[in-house]
Amino acid sequence: MDGSNPHNRFACDRNLTSFDHPPAPQVGAGGRTGNAWAPTPRDVEKEKKLFAGQMKSGINFEKYASIPIETAGNNVPFPMQSFETSTVHPLIKANVILAGYSNPTPVQKHAVPIIDGGQDLMACAQTGSGKTAAFLLPILSRNFKDGPETEGPRYPGVVFPSTLILAPTRELAMQIANEAKKFTYRSFARAVVVYGGTPINMQLGDLERGCHLLIATPGRLCDLIERRRVSLSKLKYLVLDEADRMLDMGFEPQIRRIVEEEDMPRSRQTLLFSATFPREIQILAKDFLRSYVWLAVGRVGGAADDIAQTILQVSGTAKRDKLVNLIFSDKDLRMQDPKNLALTLVFVQTKRSADTLTSYLREKKIPATSIHGDRSQAEREAALASFRAGRTPVMIATDVAARGLDVPNVTHVINYDLPGSIDDYVHRIGRTGRAGNIGRATAFYSDTNFPIARALAETLRQAKQPVPDFLKNARFASTGGSGGGGGSFGFGNGGPRRNYGEPLF
Numbered sequence: 001m002d003g004s005n006p007h008n009r010f011a012c013d014r015n016l017t018s019f020d021h022p023p024a025p026q027v028g029a030g031g032r033t034g035n036a037w038a039p040t041p042r043d044v045e046k047e048k049k050l051f052a053g054q055m056k057s058g059i060n061f062e063k064y065a066s067i068p069i070e071t072a073g074n075n076v077p078f079p080m081q082s083f084e085t086s087t088v089h090p091l092i093k094a095n096v097i098l099a100g101y102s103n104p105t106p107v108q109k110h111a112v113p114i115i116d117g118g119q120d121l122m123a124c125a126q127t128g129s130g131k132t133a134a135f136l137l138p139i140l141s142r143n144f145k146d147g148p149e150t151e152g153p154r155y156p157g158v159v160f161p162s163t164l165i166l167a168p169t170r171e172l173a174m175q176i177a178n179e180a181k182k183f184t185y186r187s188f189a190r191a192v193v194v195y196g197g198t199p200i201n202m203q204l205g206d207l208e209r210g211c212h213l214l215i216a217t218p219g220r221l222c223d224l225i226e227r228r229r230v231s232l233s234k235l236k237y238l239v240l241d242e243a244d245r246m247l248d249m250g251f252e253p254q255i256r257r258i259v260e261e262e263d264m265p266r267s268r269q270t271l272l273f274s275a276t277f278p279r280e281i282q283i284l285a286k287d288f289l290r291s292y293v294w295l296a297v298g299r300v301g302g303a304a305d306d307i308a309q310t311i312l313q314v315s316g317t318a319k320r321d322k323l324v325n326l327i328f329s330d331k332d333l334r335m336q337d338p339k340n341l342a343l344t345l346v347f348v349q350t351k352r353s354a355d356t357l358t359s360y361l362r363e364k365k366i367p368a369t370s371i372h373g374d375r376s377q378a379e380r381e382a383a384l385a386s387f388r389a390g391r392t393p394v395m396i397a398t399d400v401a402a403r404g405l406d407v408p409n410v411t412h413v414i415n416y417d418l419p420g421s422i423d424d425y426v427h428r429i430g431r432t433g434r435a436g437n438i439g440r441a442t443a444f445y446s447d448t449n450f451p452i453a454r455a456l457a458e459t460l461r462q463a464k465q466p467v468p469d470f471l472k473n474a475r476f477a478s479t480g481g482s483g484g485g486g487g488s489f490g491f492g493n494g495g496p497r498r499n500y501g502e503p504l505f
Protein backbone atom coordinates (compact mmCIF):
# COMPACT_ATOMS: atom_id res chain seq x y z
CA MET A 1 0.00 0.00 0.00
CA ASP A 2 1.17 3.48 -0.75
CA GLY A 3 2.05 5.57 2.23
CA SER A 4 2.45 8.83 0.31
CA ASN A 5 -1.22 9.64 -0.08
CA PRO A 6 -2.03 12.63 2.11
CA HIS A 7 -5.40 11.09 2.87
CA ASN A 8 -3.96 8.07 4.56
CA ARG A 9 -5.34 7.70 8.02
CA PHE A 10 -2.87 6.05 10.28
CA ALA A 11 -4.28 3.47 12.52
CA CYS A 12 -2.22 4.54 15.51
CA ASP A 13 -4.26 7.76 15.68
CA ARG A 14 -7.42 5.84 16.33
CA ASN A 15 -8.74 5.04 19.74
CA LEU A 16 -9.76 1.48 20.18
CA THR A 17 -12.87 1.20 22.24
CA SER A 18 -12.59 -2.51 22.88
CA PHE A 19 -10.12 -5.33 23.07
CA ASP A 20 -6.98 -3.55 24.09
CA HIS A 21 -6.68 -6.22 26.75
CA PRO A 22 -6.38 -9.96 26.22
CA PRO A 23 -9.77 -11.67 26.39
CA ALA A 24 -10.87 -14.60 28.44
CA PRO A 25 -11.14 -17.85 26.44
CA GLN A 26 -13.84 -17.40 23.82
CA VAL A 27 -16.96 -19.42 23.34
CA GLY A 28 -16.89 -20.83 19.82
CA ALA A 29 -19.81 -21.29 17.44
CA GLY A 30 -21.99 -24.10 18.63
CA GLY A 31 -21.29 -23.17 22.23
CA ARG A 32 -18.03 -25.02 22.75
CA THR A 33 -15.22 -23.30 24.53
CA GLY A 34 -12.40 -22.60 22.10
CA ASN A 35 -8.70 -23.13 22.76
CA ALA A 36 -7.53 -20.26 24.92
CA TRP A 37 -5.29 -17.70 23.28
CA ALA A 38 -4.56 -14.04 23.76
CA PRO A 39 -3.89 -11.37 21.16
CA THR A 40 -0.38 -9.99 20.92
CA PRO A 41 0.14 -6.40 22.12
CA ARG A 42 -0.46 -3.53 19.69
CA ASP A 43 2.46 -2.51 17.50
CA VAL A 44 2.15 1.05 16.25
CA GLU A 45 4.75 0.70 13.50
CA LYS A 46 3.08 -2.43 12.17
CA GLU A 47 -0.30 -0.69 12.25
CA LYS A 48 1.06 2.16 10.16
CA LYS A 49 2.15 -0.29 7.49
CA LEU A 50 -0.91 -2.52 7.60
CA PHE A 51 -3.60 0.12 7.60
CA ALA A 52 -1.96 2.88 5.54
CA GLY A 53 -3.48 3.68 2.16
CA GLN A 54 -6.90 2.46 3.24
CA MET A 55 -9.67 3.76 1.00
CA LYS A 56 -11.76 6.42 2.72
CA SER A 57 -15.47 5.80 2.50
CA GLY A 58 -17.14 8.51 0.42
CA ILE A 59 -20.01 10.93 0.80
CA ASN A 60 -22.47 8.40 -0.60
CA PHE A 61 -21.60 5.64 1.87
CA GLU A 62 -24.75 6.34 3.89
CA LYS A 63 -26.85 5.89 0.73
CA TYR A 64 -25.95 2.21 0.78
CA ALA A 65 -28.60 1.83 3.49
CA SER A 66 -31.35 2.25 0.87
CA ILE A 67 -30.03 -0.46 -1.47
CA PRO A 68 -32.64 -3.18 -2.08
CA ILE A 69 -31.81 -6.58 -0.60
CA GLU A 70 -33.13 -9.98 -1.56
CA THR A 71 -32.57 -13.19 0.39
CA ALA A 72 -33.85 -16.72 -0.05
CA GLY A 73 -33.25 -19.91 1.89
CA ASN A 74 -34.08 -21.45 5.23
CA ASN A 75 -33.57 -19.76 8.61
CA VAL A 76 -32.02 -16.61 7.20
CA PRO A 77 -30.79 -14.66 10.25
CA PHE A 78 -31.53 -10.99 10.88
CA PRO A 79 -28.88 -8.60 9.54
CA MET A 80 -26.43 -7.14 12.02
CA GLN A 81 -26.89 -3.44 12.77
CA SER A 82 -23.32 -2.50 13.66
CA PHE A 83 -19.94 -4.13 14.16
CA GLU A 84 -19.96 -3.11 17.81
CA THR A 85 -23.24 -4.85 18.64
CA SER A 86 -22.60 -7.89 16.43
CA THR A 87 -21.50 -11.28 17.70
CA VAL A 88 -18.12 -11.20 15.91
CA HIS A 89 -15.01 -11.81 17.99
CA PRO A 90 -13.72 -8.72 19.88
CA LEU A 91 -10.43 -8.75 17.98
CA ILE A 92 -12.38 -8.43 14.72
CA LYS A 93 -14.18 -5.42 16.20
CA ALA A 94 -10.86 -3.87 17.18
CA ASN A 95 -9.30 -4.46 13.76
CA VAL A 96 -12.37 -3.10 11.98
CA ILE A 97 -11.89 0.15 13.89
CA LEU A 98 -8.24 0.26 12.81
CA ALA A 99 -9.36 -0.25 9.20
CA GLY A 100 -11.61 2.79 9.59
CA TYR A 101 -14.88 0.96 9.05
CA SER A 102 -17.47 2.76 11.20
CA ASN A 103 -20.53 1.01 9.77
CA PRO A 104 -20.98 -2.26 7.90
CA THR A 105 -22.03 -2.12 4.24
CA PRO A 106 -25.31 -3.91 3.34
CA VAL A 107 -23.57 -7.04 2.06
CA GLN A 108 -21.61 -7.18 5.33
CA LYS A 109 -24.76 -6.61 7.43
CA HIS A 110 -26.40 -9.63 5.84
CA ALA A 111 -23.50 -11.96 5.05
CA VAL A 112 -21.74 -11.75 8.43
CA PRO A 113 -24.59 -13.30 10.51
CA ILE A 114 -25.32 -15.89 7.79
CA ILE A 115 -21.68 -17.04 7.71
CA ASP A 116 -21.21 -16.67 11.46
CA GLY A 117 -24.30 -18.87 11.90
CA GLY A 118 -22.66 -21.66 9.89
CA GLN A 119 -24.72 -21.58 6.68
CA ASP A 120 -23.49 -21.85 3.10
CA LEU A 121 -23.96 -18.69 1.05
CA MET A 122 -24.22 -17.59 -2.55
CA ALA A 123 -23.89 -13.80 -2.63
CA CYS A 124 -24.11 -11.15 -5.34
CA ALA A 125 -23.48 -7.48 -4.60
CA GLN A 126 -22.43 -4.45 -6.59
CA THR A 127 -18.81 -3.50 -7.21
CA GLY A 128 -16.91 -1.77 -4.44
CA SER A 129 -19.49 -2.56 -1.75
CA GLY A 130 -17.22 -4.46 0.64
CA LYS A 131 -17.65 -8.12 -0.35
CA THR A 132 -14.10 -9.04 0.72
CA ALA A 133 -14.67 -8.09 4.35
CA ALA A 134 -18.15 -9.66 4.15
CA PHE A 135 -16.53 -13.10 3.98
CA LEU A 136 -13.22 -12.44 5.75
CA LEU A 137 -14.67 -11.00 8.95
CA PRO A 138 -17.05 -13.84 9.90
CA ILE A 139 -14.60 -16.56 8.85
CA LEU A 140 -11.82 -15.05 10.94
CA SER A 141 -14.23 -14.43 13.78
CA ARG A 142 -15.12 -18.14 13.78
CA ASN A 143 -11.41 -19.04 13.66
CA PHE A 144 -10.67 -16.73 16.59
CA LYS A 145 -13.58 -18.12 18.61
CA ASP A 146 -12.38 -21.67 18.00
CA GLY A 147 -8.77 -20.80 18.80
CA PRO A 148 -5.69 -22.40 17.27
CA GLU A 149 -5.82 -26.09 16.40
CA THR A 150 -3.97 -28.07 19.02
CA GLU A 151 -4.45 -31.54 17.60
CA GLY A 152 -4.56 -33.20 14.21
CA PRO A 153 -2.08 -34.45 11.63
CA ARG A 154 1.40 -32.98 11.51
CA TYR A 155 3.64 -33.81 8.57
CA PRO A 156 6.83 -31.89 7.94
CA GLY A 157 6.50 -29.52 4.99
CA VAL A 158 2.72 -29.96 4.62
CA VAL A 159 0.25 -27.26 5.62
CA PHE A 160 -3.37 -27.87 6.61
CA PRO A 161 -5.20 -24.54 6.15
CA SER A 162 -8.62 -24.20 7.76
CA THR A 163 -9.70 -21.62 5.16
CA LEU A 164 -9.20 -21.59 1.40
CA ILE A 165 -10.07 -18.57 -0.73
CA LEU A 166 -9.87 -19.07 -4.49
CA ALA A 167 -9.61 -15.99 -6.73
CA PRO A 168 -9.30 -15.67 -10.53
CA THR A 169 -6.31 -13.33 -10.85
CA ARG A 170 -2.98 -12.99 -9.10
CA GLU A 171 -3.55 -9.32 -8.29
CA LEU A 172 -6.93 -10.06 -6.72
CA ALA A 173 -5.45 -12.91 -4.67
CA MET A 174 -2.72 -10.57 -3.38
CA GLN A 175 -5.28 -7.91 -2.54
CA ILE A 176 -7.44 -10.36 -0.57
CA ALA A 177 -4.32 -11.49 1.30
CA ASN A 178 -3.52 -7.88 2.20
CA GLU A 179 -7.04 -7.44 3.56
CA ALA A 180 -6.71 -10.72 5.48
CA LYS A 181 -3.47 -9.48 7.05
CA LYS A 182 -5.31 -6.45 8.44
CA PHE A 183 -7.97 -8.55 10.10
CA THR A 184 -5.61 -11.25 11.40
CA TYR A 185 -3.47 -8.55 13.07
CA ARG A 186 -2.63 -9.52 16.69
CA SER A 187 -4.00 -13.04 16.23
CA PHE A 188 -2.46 -16.50 15.86
CA ALA A 189 -3.91 -16.84 12.34
CA ARG A 190 -1.52 -16.55 9.42
CA ALA A 191 -2.66 -15.67 5.87
CA VAL A 192 -0.54 -16.86 2.94
CA VAL A 193 -1.06 -16.10 -0.75
CA VAL A 194 0.06 -18.36 -3.61
CA TYR A 195 -0.28 -17.62 -7.32
CA GLY A 196 1.39 -18.48 -10.59
CA GLY A 197 3.87 -16.56 -12.71
CA THR A 198 6.38 -16.31 -9.89
CA PRO A 199 8.94 -18.81 -8.50
CA ILE A 200 7.32 -21.32 -6.21
CA ASN A 201 10.20 -21.56 -3.71
CA MET A 202 9.48 -18.30 -1.94
CA GLN A 203 5.85 -19.29 -1.59
CA LEU A 204 6.88 -22.69 -0.20
CA GLY A 205 9.03 -20.93 2.39
CA ASP A 206 6.12 -18.69 3.32
CA LEU A 207 3.80 -21.70 3.69
CA GLU A 208 6.30 -23.44 5.95
CA ARG A 209 6.05 -20.58 8.43
CA GLY A 210 2.40 -21.62 8.98
CA CYS A 211 -0.85 -21.15 7.10
CA HIS A 212 -4.38 -20.88 8.49
CA LEU A 213 -5.87 -18.95 5.59
CA LEU A 214 -4.71 -19.86 2.13
CA ILE A 215 -5.53 -17.43 -0.69
CA ALA A 216 -4.79 -18.97 -4.06
CA THR A 217 -5.30 -18.88 -7.79
CA PRO A 218 -6.52 -22.34 -8.92
CA GLY A 219 -3.54 -23.36 -11.09
CA ARG A 220 -0.87 -22.71 -8.45
CA LEU A 221 -2.92 -24.46 -5.79
CA CYS A 222 -3.20 -27.61 -7.96
CA ASP A 223 0.58 -27.52 -8.33
CA LEU A 224 1.09 -27.31 -4.55
CA ILE A 225 -1.39 -30.12 -3.95
CA GLU A 226 0.45 -32.31 -6.49
CA ARG A 227 3.71 -31.58 -4.70
CA ARG A 228 1.96 -32.63 -1.46
CA ARG A 229 2.74 -29.32 0.21
CA VAL A 230 -0.90 -28.43 0.89
CA SER A 231 -3.57 -30.72 2.31
CA LEU A 232 -7.20 -29.65 2.32
CA SER A 233 -8.24 -32.37 4.76
CA LYS A 234 -8.72 -29.91 7.66
CA LEU A 235 -10.59 -27.31 5.64
CA LYS A 236 -13.54 -25.64 7.38
CA TYR A 237 -14.25 -22.70 5.06
CA LEU A 238 -14.07 -22.55 1.28
CA VAL A 239 -14.63 -19.24 -0.56
CA LEU A 240 -14.86 -18.86 -4.32
CA ASP A 241 -14.49 -15.14 -5.01
CA GLU A 242 -15.49 -13.80 -8.45
CA ALA A 243 -16.66 -17.33 -9.22
CA ASP A 244 -18.16 -16.30 -12.56
CA ARG A 245 -14.84 -14.89 -13.70
CA MET A 246 -13.01 -18.08 -12.72
CA LEU A 247 -15.38 -20.03 -14.95
CA ASP A 248 -14.97 -17.50 -17.79
CA MET A 249 -11.22 -17.97 -17.53
CA GLY A 250 -11.57 -21.74 -17.95
CA PHE A 251 -10.69 -22.69 -14.38
CA GLU A 252 -13.66 -25.05 -13.90
CA PRO A 253 -11.62 -28.30 -14.24
CA GLN A 254 -9.08 -27.09 -11.65
CA ILE A 255 -11.80 -25.88 -9.30
CA ARG A 256 -13.70 -29.16 -9.57
CA ARG A 257 -10.53 -31.08 -8.95
CA ILE A 258 -9.68 -29.01 -5.87
CA VAL A 259 -13.19 -29.22 -4.43
CA GLU A 260 -14.33 -32.68 -5.52
CA GLU A 261 -11.27 -34.85 -6.04
CA GLU A 262 -8.98 -33.90 -3.17
CA ASP A 263 -9.45 -34.60 0.52
CA MET A 264 -11.63 -31.57 1.29
CA PRO A 265 -14.23 -32.46 3.98
CA ARG A 266 -17.86 -32.32 2.89
CA SER A 267 -18.68 -30.80 6.29
CA ARG A 268 -16.94 -27.58 5.28
CA GLN A 269 -18.83 -24.29 4.91
CA THR A 270 -18.84 -23.01 1.32
CA LEU A 271 -19.30 -19.41 0.18
CA LEU A 272 -19.66 -18.33 -3.41
CA PHE A 273 -19.33 -14.66 -4.32
CA SER A 274 -20.19 -13.78 -7.88
CA ALA A 275 -21.43 -10.73 -9.73
CA THR A 276 -23.71 -12.77 -11.93
CA PHE A 277 -25.62 -15.98 -11.56
CA PRO A 278 -25.57 -17.63 -14.97
CA ARG A 279 -26.49 -21.28 -15.49
CA GLU A 280 -22.89 -22.52 -14.97
CA ILE A 281 -22.69 -20.80 -11.59
CA GLN A 282 -26.05 -22.24 -10.58
CA ILE A 283 -24.74 -25.73 -11.38
CA LEU A 284 -21.53 -25.08 -9.45
CA ALA A 285 -23.58 -23.81 -6.50
CA LYS A 286 -25.78 -26.91 -6.61
CA ASP A 287 -22.72 -29.20 -6.65
CA PHE A 288 -20.63 -27.41 -4.02
CA LEU A 289 -23.09 -25.82 -1.57
CA ARG A 290 -25.50 -27.40 0.91
CA SER A 291 -28.98 -25.81 1.32
CA TYR A 292 -27.50 -22.40 0.92
CA VAL A 293 -28.76 -18.89 1.51
CA TRP A 294 -29.07 -16.73 -1.59
CA LEU A 295 -28.22 -13.06 -1.00
CA ALA A 296 -28.48 -10.30 -3.60
CA VAL A 297 -27.60 -6.77 -2.59
CA GLY A 298 -28.08 -3.87 -4.94
CA ARG A 299 -30.14 -2.87 -7.89
CA VAL A 300 -30.28 -5.40 -10.63
CA GLY A 301 -28.45 -3.97 -13.58
CA GLY A 302 -25.33 -3.56 -11.63
CA ALA A 303 -23.46 -0.34 -12.18
CA ALA A 304 -23.02 1.54 -8.92
CA ASP A 305 -25.08 4.76 -8.77
CA ASP A 306 -22.02 6.66 -7.65
CA ILE A 307 -20.41 6.45 -11.09
CA ALA A 308 -21.23 9.20 -13.59
CA GLN A 309 -21.21 7.44 -16.96
CA THR A 310 -20.68 9.10 -20.34
CA ILE A 311 -20.69 7.32 -23.69
CA LEU A 312 -19.00 9.18 -26.54
CA GLN A 313 -19.24 8.23 -30.18
CA VAL A 314 -15.59 8.00 -31.22
CA SER A 315 -13.97 5.61 -33.61
CA GLY A 316 -10.71 4.67 -35.31
CA THR A 317 -7.75 6.99 -35.03
CA ALA A 318 -9.84 9.74 -33.41
CA LYS A 319 -9.79 7.66 -30.22
CA ARG A 320 -6.17 8.41 -29.41
CA ASP A 321 -6.58 12.18 -29.58
CA LYS A 322 -9.80 12.02 -27.62
CA LEU A 323 -8.04 9.98 -24.92
CA VAL A 324 -5.19 12.46 -24.69
CA ASN A 325 -7.69 15.33 -24.37
CA LEU A 326 -9.56 13.53 -21.62
CA ILE A 327 -6.36 12.79 -19.71
CA PHE A 328 -5.27 16.41 -19.98
CA SER A 329 -8.63 17.62 -18.69
CA ASP A 330 -8.28 15.17 -15.77
CA LYS A 331 -4.87 16.70 -15.16
CA ASP A 332 -6.39 20.20 -15.15
CA LEU A 333 -8.87 19.03 -12.55
CA ARG A 334 -6.00 17.59 -10.50
CA MET A 335 -4.17 20.89 -10.67
CA GLN A 336 -7.15 22.63 -9.01
CA ASP A 337 -6.49 20.54 -5.93
CA PRO A 338 -2.97 19.08 -6.08
CA LYS A 339 -3.51 17.30 -2.76
CA ASN A 340 -6.05 15.08 -4.48
CA LEU A 341 -4.50 12.09 -6.12
CA ALA A 342 -6.67 11.34 -9.17
CA LEU A 343 -5.89 8.20 -11.14
CA THR A 344 -7.17 7.29 -14.60
CA LEU A 345 -7.60 3.64 -15.61
CA VAL A 346 -7.95 2.98 -19.35
CA PHE A 347 -9.28 -0.38 -20.62
CA VAL A 348 -8.39 -1.85 -23.99
CA GLN A 349 -9.24 -5.22 -25.53
CA THR A 350 -5.81 -6.58 -26.47
CA LYS A 351 -2.37 -6.85 -24.88
CA ARG A 352 -0.81 -5.41 -28.01
CA SER A 353 -3.00 -2.29 -27.97
CA ALA A 354 -2.18 -1.84 -24.27
CA ASP A 355 1.51 -1.63 -25.21
CA THR A 356 1.09 0.63 -28.25
CA LEU A 357 -1.26 2.99 -26.44
CA THR A 358 1.11 3.25 -23.47
CA SER A 359 3.98 4.17 -25.81
CA TYR A 360 1.78 6.74 -27.54
CA LEU A 361 0.84 8.40 -24.25
CA ARG A 362 4.47 8.46 -23.15
CA GLU A 363 5.37 10.20 -26.42
CA LYS A 364 2.81 12.82 -25.40
CA LYS A 365 4.67 13.14 -22.06
CA ILE A 366 1.86 11.49 -20.11
CA PRO A 367 3.24 9.26 -17.31
CA ALA A 368 1.55 5.96 -18.14
CA THR A 369 2.08 2.30 -17.36
CA SER A 370 0.33 -0.87 -18.44
CA ILE A 371 -0.90 -4.15 -17.00
CA HIS A 372 -1.76 -7.20 -19.09
CA GLY A 373 -1.16 -10.93 -19.34
CA ASP A 374 1.99 -10.76 -21.50
CA ARG A 375 3.91 -8.78 -18.89
CA SER A 376 5.90 -10.71 -16.33
CA GLN A 377 4.42 -10.95 -12.85
CA ALA A 378 7.16 -8.65 -11.53
CA GLU A 379 6.30 -6.07 -14.22
CA ARG A 380 2.59 -6.35 -13.42
CA GLU A 381 3.22 -5.79 -9.74
CA ALA A 382 5.56 -2.86 -10.41
CA ALA A 383 2.99 -1.26 -12.75
CA LEU A 384 0.22 -1.58 -10.17
CA ALA A 385 2.43 -0.20 -7.38
CA SER A 386 3.46 2.78 -9.50
CA PHE A 387 -0.18 3.45 -10.43
CA ARG A 388 -1.35 3.19 -6.81
CA ALA A 389 1.33 5.61 -5.67
CA GLY A 390 0.45 8.08 -8.44
CA ARG A 391 3.92 7.95 -10.02
CA THR A 392 2.15 6.92 -13.23
CA PRO A 393 -1.37 8.29 -12.74
CA VAL A 394 -2.55 6.65 -15.97
CA MET A 395 -2.66 2.86 -16.36
CA ILE A 396 -3.67 1.05 -19.54
CA ALA A 397 -5.15 -2.35 -18.76
CA THR A 398 -6.75 -5.40 -20.28
CA ASP A 399 -9.39 -7.29 -18.35
CA VAL A 400 -6.77 -8.64 -15.90
CA ALA A 401 -7.49 -5.45 -13.98
CA ALA A 402 -11.26 -5.48 -14.46
CA ARG A 403 -12.32 -7.57 -11.49
CA GLY A 404 -12.00 -6.93 -7.82
CA LEU A 405 -9.05 -4.53 -7.93
CA ASP A 406 -9.42 -1.93 -5.23
CA VAL A 407 -7.16 1.06 -5.87
CA PRO A 408 -7.98 4.17 -3.85
CA ASN A 409 -8.24 7.41 -5.86
CA VAL A 410 -9.20 5.94 -9.23
CA THR A 411 -11.45 8.82 -10.24
CA HIS A 412 -11.88 8.05 -13.93
CA VAL A 413 -12.27 4.78 -15.85
CA ILE A 414 -12.08 5.08 -19.61
CA ASN A 415 -13.27 2.25 -21.84
CA TYR A 416 -11.07 3.05 -24.82
CA ASP A 417 -12.34 -0.21 -26.31
CA LEU A 418 -15.71 -1.35 -25.00
CA PRO A 419 -15.80 -4.99 -23.88
CA GLY A 420 -17.99 -7.58 -25.61
CA SER A 421 -20.12 -8.20 -22.54
CA ILE A 422 -22.05 -5.85 -20.32
CA ASP A 423 -20.90 -7.72 -17.21
CA ASP A 424 -17.32 -6.85 -18.08
CA TYR A 425 -18.34 -3.21 -18.61
CA VAL A 426 -19.94 -3.09 -15.15
CA HIS A 427 -16.85 -4.62 -13.51
CA ARG A 428 -14.45 -2.34 -15.36
CA ILE A 429 -16.24 0.87 -14.40
CA GLY A 430 -16.57 -0.52 -10.86
CA ARG A 431 -12.85 0.22 -10.33
CA THR A 432 -14.07 3.75 -9.51
CA GLY A 433 -16.98 4.91 -7.33
CA ARG A 434 -16.09 2.47 -4.53
CA ALA A 435 -17.06 2.50 -0.84
CA GLY A 436 -19.51 5.38 -1.42
CA ASN A 437 -17.00 7.53 -3.31
CA ILE A 438 -17.98 9.34 -6.48
CA GLY A 439 -16.45 8.13 -9.75
CA ARG A 440 -16.55 8.89 -13.44
CA ALA A 441 -16.57 6.52 -16.40
CA THR A 442 -16.25 7.39 -20.07
CA ALA A 443 -16.59 4.92 -22.96
CA PHE A 444 -15.75 5.28 -26.63
CA TYR A 445 -18.54 3.77 -28.67
CA SER A 446 -18.38 2.95 -32.37
CA ASP A 447 -20.52 0.89 -34.74
CA THR A 448 -18.45 -2.21 -33.98
CA ASN A 449 -19.84 -2.10 -30.43
CA PHE A 450 -23.36 -2.47 -31.76
CA PRO A 451 -23.93 -5.90 -30.11
CA ILE A 452 -23.60 -4.41 -26.64
CA ALA A 453 -25.74 -1.32 -27.36
CA ARG A 454 -29.02 -2.54 -25.92
CA ALA A 455 -27.56 -3.79 -22.65
CA LEU A 456 -25.44 -0.66 -22.33
CA ALA A 457 -28.45 1.60 -22.79
CA GLU A 458 -30.36 -0.42 -20.18
CA THR A 459 -27.49 -0.24 -17.70
CA LEU A 460 -27.30 3.54 -18.16
CA ARG A 461 -31.05 3.94 -17.81
CA GLN A 462 -31.15 1.90 -14.60
CA ALA A 463 -28.30 3.93 -13.11
CA LYS A 464 -30.22 7.12 -14.10
CA GLN A 465 -27.49 8.14 -16.52
CA PRO A 466 -28.11 9.95 -19.83
CA VAL A 467 -28.58 7.58 -22.79
CA PRO A 468 -27.21 9.20 -25.95
CA ASP A 469 -29.40 9.13 -29.08
CA PHE A 470 -26.95 7.00 -31.08
CA LEU A 471 -27.26 4.32 -28.42
CA LYS A 472 -31.06 4.61 -28.23
CA ASN A 473 -31.25 4.01 -31.95
CA ALA A 474 -28.75 1.17 -32.02
CA ARG A 475 -30.27 -0.64 -29.07
CA PHE A 476 -33.48 -1.54 -30.88
CA ALA A 477 -31.59 -3.91 -33.09
CA SER A 478 -28.85 -5.30 -30.86
CA THR A 479 -29.08 -8.37 -28.65
CA GLY A 480 -27.53 -7.07 -25.48
CA GLY A 481 -23.91 -8.17 -25.69
CA SER A 482 -22.50 -11.64 -25.39
CA GLY A 483 -22.68 -12.93 -21.88
CA GLY A 484 -24.67 -9.91 -20.84
CA GLY A 485 -28.18 -10.59 -21.92
CA GLY A 486 -28.58 -14.26 -22.60
CA GLY A 487 -29.17 -16.21 -19.47
CA SER A 488 -26.97 -14.25 -17.10
CA PHE A 489 -28.73 -13.86 -13.80
CA GLY A 490 -27.65 -11.01 -11.62
CA PHE A 491 -25.67 -7.85 -11.69
CA GLY A 492 -24.69 -6.25 -14.90
CA ASN A 493 -27.00 -8.04 -17.26
CA GLY A 494 -29.19 -5.00 -17.65
CA GLY A 495 -32.47 -6.82 -17.25
CA PRO A 496 -34.77 -7.80 -14.44
CA ARG A 497 -33.12 -10.73 -12.71
CA ARG A 498 -36.30 -12.74 -12.27
CA ASN A 499 -36.55 -12.98 -16.07
CA TYR A 500 -33.36 -14.94 -16.24
CA GLY A 501 -33.83 -17.78 -13.84
CA GLU A 502 -34.13 -18.82 -10.26
CA PRO A 503 -31.44 -20.04 -7.91
CA LEU A 504 -31.30 -23.82 -7.68
CA PHE A 505 -31.63 -24.94 -4.09
Ligand SMILES: Nc1ncnc2c1ncn2[C@@H]1O[C@H](COP(=O)(O)OP(=O)(O)OP(=O)(O)O)[C@@H](O)[C@H]1O
Pocket (backbone or CB within 6 Å): 054, 055, 056, 057, 100, 101, 102, 103, 104, 105, 108, 125, 126, 127, 128, 129, 130, 131, 132, 133, 403, 404, 405, 406, 430, 431, 434, 435
Ligand atom coordinates in the same frame (compact mmCIF):
# COMPACT_ATOMS: atom_id res chain seq x y z
N1 LIG B 1 -17.69 -1.18 6.24
C1 LIG B 1 -16.84 -0.48 5.51
N2 LIG B 1 -16.60 0.82 5.77
C2 LIG B 1 -15.73 1.55 5.02
N3 LIG B 1 -15.02 1.05 3.98
C3 LIG B 1 -15.23 -0.25 3.68
C4 LIG B 1 -16.13 -1.08 4.42
N4 LIG B 1 -16.09 -2.31 3.89
C5 LIG B 1 -15.21 -2.28 2.89
N5 LIG B 1 -14.70 -1.04 2.75
C6 LIG B 1 -13.71 -0.61 1.75
O1 LIG B 1 -14.40 -0.52 0.50
C7 LIG B 1 -13.52 -0.83 -0.57
C8 LIG B 1 -14.18 -1.84 -1.50
O2 LIG B 1 -14.29 -3.10 -0.85
P1 LIG B 1 -14.10 -4.47 -1.65
O3 LIG B 1 -12.86 -4.43 -2.47
O4 LIG B 1 -14.27 -5.57 -0.68
O5 LIG B 1 -15.36 -4.39 -2.62
P2 LIG B 1 -16.01 -5.53 -3.52
O6 LIG B 1 -17.47 -5.50 -3.25
O7 LIG B 1 -15.30 -6.82 -3.32
O8 LIG B 1 -15.72 -4.95 -4.97
P3 LIG B 1 -15.56 -5.73 -6.39
O9 LIG B 1 -16.93 -6.17 -6.80
O10 LIG B 1 -15.01 -4.70 -7.28
O11 LIG B 1 -14.64 -6.88 -6.14
C9 LIG B 1 -12.24 -1.34 0.06
O12 LIG B 1 -11.27 -0.31 0.01
C10 LIG B 1 -12.62 -1.64 1.49
O13 LIG B 1 -11.55 -1.48 2.39
